Amino acid sequence: MHNSIRNKGMVFTIFISLTISVSAQNTDLKLWYNAPAENVWEAALPVGNGRLGAMVFGNPGQEQISLNEASIWSGGPNRNDNPEALNALPEIRKLIFEGQYQQASKMAAQHIQSKRINGMMYQPAGDFRLVFPGHENYAGYYRELDLESAVAKTTYKVGNITYTRTVFSSVPDQAIIIHLTADKPGSLTFEASLLSEHNSKVIVAKDNILYLSAQSSDKDGVKGAVKFETGVGIKQKGGTISSDNGNLKVSGASSATVYISIATNFVNYKDISADEKTKNAAYLHAVMQKSYRRLSKDHITAYQKYFNRVQINLGKTPSAGLPTDQRVAEFAKGNDPQLAALYYQFGRYLLISSSQPGGQPANLQGIWNNKMNPPWGSKYTININTEMNYWPAEESNLSEMHGPLIEMVKELSETGKETARVMYGAAGWVTHHNTDLWRISGPVDAINYGMWPMGGAWLSRHLFEKYLYNGDREYLKTVYPALKGAAQFYLDFLVEEPVKGWMVVSPSMSPENSPKSHQEISIAAGTTMDNQLVFDLFTNTIRAAEALNTDVVLIDKLKKMRMRLPPMQVGQYGQLQEWIQDLDNPNDKHRHVSHLFGLYPAGQISPYHTPQLFEAAKNSMIQRGDVSTGWSMGWKVNLWARLQDGNHAYKLITNQLTPAGVNQGENSGGGTYPNLFDAHPPFQIDGNFGCTAGITEMLMQSHDEAIHLLPALPDAWKDGSISGLRARGGFEIERLVWKDGHLYEVVIKSTLGGKCRLRVPNQIKGRKLAVAAGNNPNPFFQSLEVKPAIISATAGLRPAEIKDTLLYEVDTKPGKTYKFKISQ
Numbered sequence: 092m093h094n095s096i097r098n099k100g101m102v103f104t105i106f107i108s109l110t111i112s113v114s115a116q117n118t119d120l121k122l123w124y125n126a127p128a129e130n131v132w133e134a135a136l137p138v139g140n141g142r143l144g145a146m147v148f149g150n151p152g153q154e155q156i157s158l159n160e161a162s163i164w165s166g167g168p169n170r171n172d173n174p175e176a177l178n179a180l181p182e183i184r185k186l187i188f189e190g191q192y193q194q195a196s197k198m199a200a201q202h203i204q205s206k207r208i209n210g211m212m213y214q215p216a217g218d219f220r221l222v223f224p225g226h227e228n229y230a231g232y233y234r235e236l237d238l239e240s241a242v243a244k245t246t247y248k249v250g251n252i253t254y255t256r257t258v259f260s261s262v263p264d265q266a267i268i269i270h271l272t273a274d275k276p277g278s279l280t281f282e283a284s285l286l287s288e289h290n291s292k293v294i295v296a297k298d299n300i301l302y303l304s305a306q307s308s309d310k311d312g313v314k315g316a317v318k319f320e321t322g323v324g325i326k327q328k329g330g331t332i333s334s335d336n337g338n339l340k341v342s343g344a345s346s347a348t349v350y351i352s353i354a355t356n357f358v359n360y361k362d363i364s365a366d367e368k369t370k371n372a373a374y375l376h377a378v379m380q381k382s383y384r385r386l387s388k389d390h391i392t393a394y395q396k397y398f399n400r401v402q403i404n405l406g407k408t409p410s411a412g413l414p415t416d417q418r419v420a421e422f423a424k425g426n427d428p429q430l431a432a433l434y435y436q437f438g439r440y441l442l443i444s445s446s447q448p449g450g451q452p453a454n455l456q457g458i459w460n461n462k463m464n465p466p467w468g469s470k471y472t473i474n475i476n477t478e479m480n481y482w483p484a485e486e487s488n489l490s491e492m493h494g495p496l497i498e499m500v501k502e503l504s505e506t507g508k509e510t511a512r513v514m515y516g517a518a519g520w521v522t523h524h525n526t527d528l529w530r531i532s533g534p535v536d537a538i539n540y541g542m543w544p545m546g547g548a549w550l551s552r553h554l555f556e557k558y559l560y561n562g563d564r565e566y567l568k569t570v571y572p573a574l575k576g577a578a579q580f581y582l583d584f585l586v587e588e589p590v591k592g593w594m595v596v597s598p599s600m601s602p603e604n605s606p607k608s609h610q611e612i613s614i615a616a617g618t619t620m621d622n623q624l625v626f627d628l629f630t631n632t633i634r635a636a637e638a639l640n641t642d643v644v645l646i647d648k649l650k651k652m653r654m655r656l657p658p659m660q661v662g663q664y665g666q667l668q669e670w671i672q673d674l675d676n677p678n679d680k681h682r683h684v685s686h687l688f689g690l691y692p693a694g695q696i697s698p699y700h701t702p703q704l705f706e707a708a709k710n711s712m713i714q715r716g717d718v719s720t721g722w723s724m725g726w727k728v729n730l731w732a733r734l735q736d737g738n739h740a741y742k743l744i745t746n747q748l749t750p751a752g753v754n755q756g757e758n759s760g761g762g763t764y765p766n767l768f769d770a771h772p773p774f775q776i777d778g779n780f781g782c783t784a785g786i787t788e789m790l791m792q793s794h795d796e797a798i799h800l801l802p803a804l805p806d807a808w809k810d811g812s813i814s815g816l817r818a819r820g821g822f823e824i825e826r827l828v829w830k831d832g833h834l835y836e837v838v839i840k841s842t843l844g845g846k847c848r849l850r851v852p853n854q855i856k857g858r859k860l861a862v863a864a865g866n867n868p869n870p871f872f873q874s875l876e877v878k879p880a881i882i883s884a885t886a887g888l889r890p891a892e893i894k895d896t897l898l899y900e901v902d903t904k905p906g907k908t909y910k911f912k913i914s915q
């Protein structure tokens with residue numbers, strides 16, 4: 092735990108002295124602390140440019156900056172298909188349909204599970220250390236991460252000299268920059284070194300440039316083939332620089348700038364032929380030509396281009412003068428709306444910092460990992476976690492950050508083609524529940540987790556969703572082949588189940604859960620999530636093909652097959668069934684809520700079109716409970732927002748903004764670390780992104796035929812505003828203001844034109860605004876035609892309670908802005 096929590100007396104004294112400097116500046120968008128992270132990685136502050144990540148500890152005497160580069164992964168290009176699957180498939184399906192789950196699972200373990208390769212690991216580059224002799228005794232300590240500039244800063248005093256360090260990771264200059272100053276000339280003296288847990292070699296080259304070269308680890312018999320080099324150059328003002336024993340030494344300087352670059356031999360998932368040394372030299376040479384001021388200016392401009400698009404104000408906080416970790420500890424006690432706003436913007440900060448155009452998508456830890464063998468390989472778990480990372484991308488106006496995921500899906504559509512063919516004899520492409528830098532598409536881990544041929548279905552949703560926001564047919568053309576390929580796989584793979592004649596996915600599972608009556612065996616056919624996923628994929632493919640005026644025969648096939656998918660079912664406890672049979676246990680607190688994919692993100696369950704399913708989904712959510720792993724709580728914020736219950740969504744935010752380890756319950760410990768990283772535990776970035784998306788969903792949703800403003804506003808956020816959100820149909824919510832729980836003003840810019848339909852909690856007025864009725868003709872808001880639910884005789888379903896709302900609409904023109912205000 093962080094020092095400040097342990098040592099309250101000391102904190103109090105420092106706090107008093109700090110309030111003066113802190114209250115003088117605006118801390119709304121700062122994470123700040125009055126103690127160093129010491130050796131707690133989850134208290135260190137993350138900076139990143141999508142490719143280069145650093146965790147800044149802010150330790151005065153021995154500064155530690157942990158380094159990452161997004162393409163340093165164990166192994167090299169590889170595949171993990173198990174071709175034995177093809178022959179075993181009919182027998183496994185038969186066993187499942189006969190209810191012989193144990194046998195089916197055993198056979199799948201023998202013939203479908205990967206024989207050896209279970210995904211590679213994302214690995215750290217190493218550490219950059221700075222030793223400052225005599226800085227062990229310091230005073231006036233303060234460190235922060237400023238979300239407005241994406242700069243981490245540490246400052247303290249030794250004697251009467253104030254030392255300051257700033258750190259950022261620059262997109263335009265592809266380097267990590269550290270700037271060190273002392274306010275008395277000539278008093279900066281330190282030693283710098285590079286370390287790595289990899290087998291590495293450190294040399295000091297000419298002009299005092301430090302280089303560390305290494306190669307990634309072997310795993311599962313795949314040779315570690317990512318070669319990387321880290322380079323460090325220092326330019327100091329005043330004093331001297333020298334090298335000694337692989338270290339750089341700066342003595343008696345007034346200020347210094349440290350330039351860190353890292354390069355690897357990675358080109359793409361099948362090509363590692365680059366020369367890391369040439370690349371690295373080019374990065375370092377270029378960046379060292381620039382002054383700190385210039386680098387800082389360019390960095391901030393590049394970052395703010397994205398960050399400044401959204402501003403949020405959920406209300407003022409009396410306790411905003413406390414350090415961030417203390418605010419997390421106290422969030423549940425009182426109302427700290429500003430911390431929720433900070434957490435929201437931190438989610439956006441993390442996405443900008445871990446997912447940049449042309450790079451890798453954010454993995455389980457974004458780009459920040461200090462372990463050689465991290466939890467779950469810090470890879471891509473695609474049965475929820477990776478998708479969740481991108482939930483905030485479009486709606487919180489970070490569309491460019493979505494790009495790396497879209498590219499990954501395209502690459503998986505290449506690797507997954509072979510998997511579909513050799514394992515299942517199917518056309519199109521398939522991938523299972525995990526992938527990695529090498530875009531493996533076979534099953535990973537034990538069969539109870541890995542038997543899920545649905546990764547492509549869920550990921551492909553992102554291809555089409557992006558189009559719903561940008562309306563760009565040229566973009567749609569580039570992703571259509573991957574979308575179509577994903578759908579083609581299921582056209583071949585679906586199989587008729589014997590009871591109702593429905594077409595189902597088999598073998599599969601409801602991610603990582605198993606019905607109690609099946610002795611914890613997860614293998615299953617026709618799970619609710621799979622049915623929803625295939626429905627979603629077919630629907631999106633049909634809509635994309637229609638928008639592109641292509642593939643009429645395929646559209647027809649998909650429409651016919653979609654009719655044969657199982658409907659959603661409401662079981663004996665009034666719940667939305669998780670499995671095709673009514674097997675749910677109302678006391679099941681499992682972290683995955685897979686069957687609610689249909690509610691969020693997929694929008695197949697609607698209070699207006701499917702009120703019974705809406706009620707059943709709510710019952711399932713109540714039965715599943717609140718506290719869970721970090722990402723599970725993040726998902727539940729979105730789900731309660733879709734259920735239009737703002738106070739329950741807020742309760743989940745409170746559960747999430749609880750210090751890691753404090754929450755009790757079946758999946759205890761989920762919450763937030765001192766640096767606001769999400770705790771699964773351990774650290775997993777998905778919960779940050781899930782909760783950020785959830786806060787947007789509480790304020791604005793855009794599906795189900797309308798832009799719904801304030802669909803789930805909690806009592807805690809009576810007054811506030813948000814600007815810059817994006818809605819489907821190419822609408823930008825330039826301003827959304829609410830007062831005393833009522834929608835006060837909304838300004839919407841239309842980029843594509845078309846009908847703009849608004850669902851609002853109170854009357855509004857504005858030019859040409861009319862009351863709306865009937866279907867929304869805007870194609871981006873098409874309502875989904877889901878099959879009527881089958882409801883168990885003992886479900887005891889109450890009619891759904893739906894909040895009163897009003898529907899308005901206005902015809903819009905591209906580029907024009909529309910303003911509406913409350914009308915009393």
Ligand code: FUC
Nearest residue numbers: 467472476603682720771
């Ligand atoms: C899924 C989840 C776990 C964890 C892992 C990375 O398997 O069930 O909780 O988040 O991914």
